Amino acid sequence: MSALARQRQEVILERIRREGGVRVSELVDTLGVSDMTVRRDIAQLADRGLVVRVHGGATLSDAPHSSFEPAFRTKLGEEREEKLAIARAAAALVAPGSSVALSAGTTTLALAEELRDVEDLTVVTNSVPVADALFDPDRRDRTVVLTGGTRTPSDALVGPVAVQALRDLHVDLLFLGVHGFSERTGCTSPNMTEAATNRALIAAAGKTVVVADHTKLRLVGLATIVGLDDVDVLVCDHGLPEDDRAMLASHVGRLLVATPHGPTHHDGPREGHPGKEPVR
Known part of the structure; x- marks a missing residue:
């Protein structure tokens, strides 16, 4: 993994920890990179078990999915x-x-x-x-x-x-x-x-x-x-x-x-x- 990718993923992870979740479109604007780059970073964080990919973004891995509805x-x-x-x-x-x-x-x-x-x-x-x-x-x-x-x-x-x-x-x-x-x-x-x-x-x-x-x-x-x-x-x-x-x-x-x-x-x-x- 390149140093730039590592820095981006640290920014993404910190934001998700602070806010509970984040949208791909917001990260594109914040990081100044393409939609594809953000999705690849999120996928790598998900592979490490740090976040959960949801429709349009990501949440913390220990947080419920955004579509999860308790009884x-x-x-x-x-x-x-x-x-x-x-x-x-x-x-x-x-x-x-x-x-x-x-x-x-x-x-x-x-x-x-x-x-x-x-x-x-x-x-x-x-x-x-x-x-x-x-x-x-x-x-x-x-x-x-x-x-x-x-x-x-x-x-x-x-x-x-x-x-x-x-x-x-x-x-x-x-x-x-x-x-x-x-x-x-x-x-x-x-x-x-x-x-x-x-x-x-x-x-x-x-x-x-x-x-x-x-x-x-x-x-x-x-x-x-x-x-x-x-x-x-x-x-x-x-x-x-x-x-x-x-x-x-x-x-x-x-x-x-x-x-x-x-x-x-x-x-x-x-x-x-x-x-x-x-x-x-």
Whole structure:
């Protein structure tokens, strides 16, 4: 291997370690070499077991593939305390009489359970567990709308039927669960069809609130749902490092860091945040 190739591969590996993944097109611009050269470097790193080649780029060898989608039951018990803290902080954003949308996910399911006491609530969701958690025939003041669609491993209903159901709806807030989020890729999903359905949820909402625990930072899924700059509020937990809090607060409208036993810490909003006003 030439010295130049070794230097390029060190740069590629360092970037993947720092960001969790990288695209070939970005490396072409960064390194000033051809697409073929970058792909050959990635292939050599993959042969050494240092990275995993994925469609359009590479991730760390010990990281899940960008298209890997864990089963809902698997995710349900992970970071349980953090998700409960996030759910309590997010629920505080919902006023009686609101209309809200909840995407699929274990964090949004925890939020659904926190919303049971909110009066006069209309909920739109593409999540079967969320709909089950909120449906109560004795609650005349609560309406739950479940989209149709094809069911995914995360118990989401996705695809053209779900998108069509959302097309003419308008809700005050969307609470969006994500597979991962990073400065480079924004909020991502391992399922392209679910990402498209989530974008339809965003289009139906006045404001978008992303709920995600700190372990999802720099986890990269196959498809981007929304960039960080277009997120009105990001609710994360106290495991988020201070440096990363500053980075995220510079992008999203408002960063809320939920603590397990105490008040929610508020960071932001970022000055000059474009688009919609952040939730307060």
